Amino acid sequence: MxxxxxxxxxxxxxxxxxxxxxxxxxxxxxxxxxxxxxxxxxxxxxxxxxxxxxxxxxxxxxKDIEDFPDGGLRAWLVVFGAMCNTFSTFGFVNAWGTFQAYYQTNALKNVSPSNIAWIGSIQFSLIFLPGLIVGRLFDLGHFRVVYMPSVALIIVATFLVPECKEYWQFLLCQGFAVGLGCGGIYSSNTAVIAHWFRRRRGLALGLITVGASIGGIFFPIVIRSLIVNVGFAWCMRILGFILIFTLGLGSITVRRRLPPVKGSLRGIFDLTFFKSSAYTIYCLSGFIAFLGMYTALTFINTSAILYGVPAGFAVYLTSIANGTSGIARYLSGYLSDRVGSMNVMIPCVTVAAIMTYAWPFARSEASLIIVAIIYGFSSGAYISLLVNPILAMGGNGNIGHRIGMAVTVLGLGALFGPPISGAINHVTGGFPVVGYYAGDIVMVAVVLLCITRHLMLGKIWGRV
Known part of the structure; x- marks a missing residue:
């Protein structure tokens, strides 16, 4: 032929x-x-x-497994579902300041503010603490095995809160149960974005954290209105139905894309991550930051009422802070793709520390609004970009494990921060010393962030 x-x-x-x-x-x-x-x-x-x-x-x-959609209908549906999840978890937890003010004057008026703060502190810290296990399970492909029970736990616990009569009951339902449910969702909800986005990852992460800000605006206003109009019991039941809807949307749209890694839970305490100096110091900075970062947001309503601001107005301070936080979360995600996450985080955390110093001395409605706006914007930028440097410290195979290890360390700071602030307030009889303590703590975190940046970049100027 x-x-x-x-x-x-x-x-x-x-x-x-x-x-x-x-x-x-x-x-x-x-x-x-x-x-x-x-x-x-x-x-x-x-x-x-x-x-x-x-x-x-x-x-x-x-074409290989590392090709990323970086957009398209399916990828943006994942972002939408993740926004619904952060609305229902971080957004709901960010309304704790409203619950703190209500419990101090009603259901738990005979309990000290510091003890009441433990409910919110446990709730908030448990968003992060299960991350070590949840992140590893996510890498192994067990996303929905953890996600669906967590959704059910948040909803059931929310319906049970109005049945609580004693402090320990509130602590169990609203502190531990809601917190664990949120923790079962948060780490994997963040890690899944790394399956769909690379070049536009900062923007995608910024958008999902906007859901937390929307929730932080929505829940305090709705909670205040419902308590006044239908009472606390029906307020919580209505919130439960809202969470069924929003978490349902998340469960429909959020999916993994990359195949799981091989391995087991035996290597869950993988301390080799901490051989990286940048990773270790970044985790330490997060732990220290959370000891003071949420002090102002937790107590701004209470301090406003103490200084004579009407309770009906004070409740909106949390919503104002969360509203400006939402704007910051979007803008910081957009900017981080262009100038680098650390270059956005460091100045924003510095501003948050300054506002923490200023907060106890804001005693009029106008000054409190200014503090809430600036503090909300700066702290929101930090929270939005919290995992971005962690994503840049390794590949995608162990992304859930790496995030989980880090946020577990951060969660310890979130656990102890507000109760320490509450105890200082109780001992000193006011908030100025609380502001000094929390502001100093956040400034230490800024120094550690600067060190992390230098270790990652190796020079003074550059994008990281």
Missing amino acids: SQPSFTNTLPIDIEAVDGSLSRDPPKGSPDESTLQRLEKLEPLAVDKNGSESNVDIKPQPV
């Missing part, structure tokens, strides 16, 4: 592979770079009789 001629039938456009190559055959043996370019060409098709067919050869991009 005569061999077919391919001279005119194979339109090999070498210029499409690399414009620097000529159509003339190279003289002598091809160099290594030329061979690497030619390897990108698809091989000739061979039919079942073993003869080569005349096909067009065009350079094809290498």
Whole structure:
């Protein structure tokens, strides 16, 4: 059988592979770079009789598991579902200041503010503390095994809160149960974004944290209104139905994309992560930051009432802070893709520390609004970008485990921060010393963030 001629039938456009190559055959043996370019060409098709067919050869991009959609309907639906999840978890927990003010004057008026603060502190810290286990299970492919029971736990606990009469009952339902449910969702809800986005990852993470701010605006206003109009019991039941709807949307739309890694839970306490100095110091900075970061948001309503601001107005301070936080979360995500996450976080955390110093001395409605706006914006930017540096410290195979280990450390700071502030308030009889303590703590975190940045970048200027 005569061999077919391919001279005119194979339109090999070498210029499409690399414009620097000529159509003339190279003289002598091809160099290594030329061979690497030619390897990108698809091989000739061979039919079942073993003869080569005349096909067009065009350079094809290498497709592998690391290709990221970085957009498209399915990817943005994941972002929408993750926003619904943060609305229902972080947003709900961010309304704790409203519950703190209500419990101090009603259901738990005989309990000290510091003890009441433990409910919110446990609730908030448990968003992070289960991250070590949840993140590892996510890497192993067990996303929904953890996610669906967590959704059920949040909803059931919310319906049980109005049945509570004693302090320990509130602590169990609203502190531990709601907190654990939120923790079962948070780490994997963040890690799944790394499956769908790379180039626009900062924007995607910023958008999902906007859900927390929307919840932080929505829940305090709705809680206050419902308590006044239908009472606390029906307030919590209505909140339960709202959570059924929003968490249901999240369960429908949020999905993994990449295959699971091989392994087991035996390596869950993988301390090799801490061989990285940048990772270790970043985790330490987060732990210290959370000892003071949420002090102002937790007590701004209570301090406003103490200084004579009407309770009906004070409840909106939390919503104002969360509203500006939502704007910051979007803008910081957008900016981080352009200038780097750490370059956005460090100045924002510095401003948050300054506002923490200023908060106890804001004693009029106007000054409290200013503090709430600036504090909400700066703290929101930090929370929005919290996991971005962690994503940059390794690959995608163990992304859930790496995030989980870090947020577990952060959660310890969130656990002890507000109760320490409440105890200082109880001992000193006011909030100025609380502001000094929390502000100093956050400034220490700023120094550690600067050290982390230098370790990651290795120089003064640059994007990281």
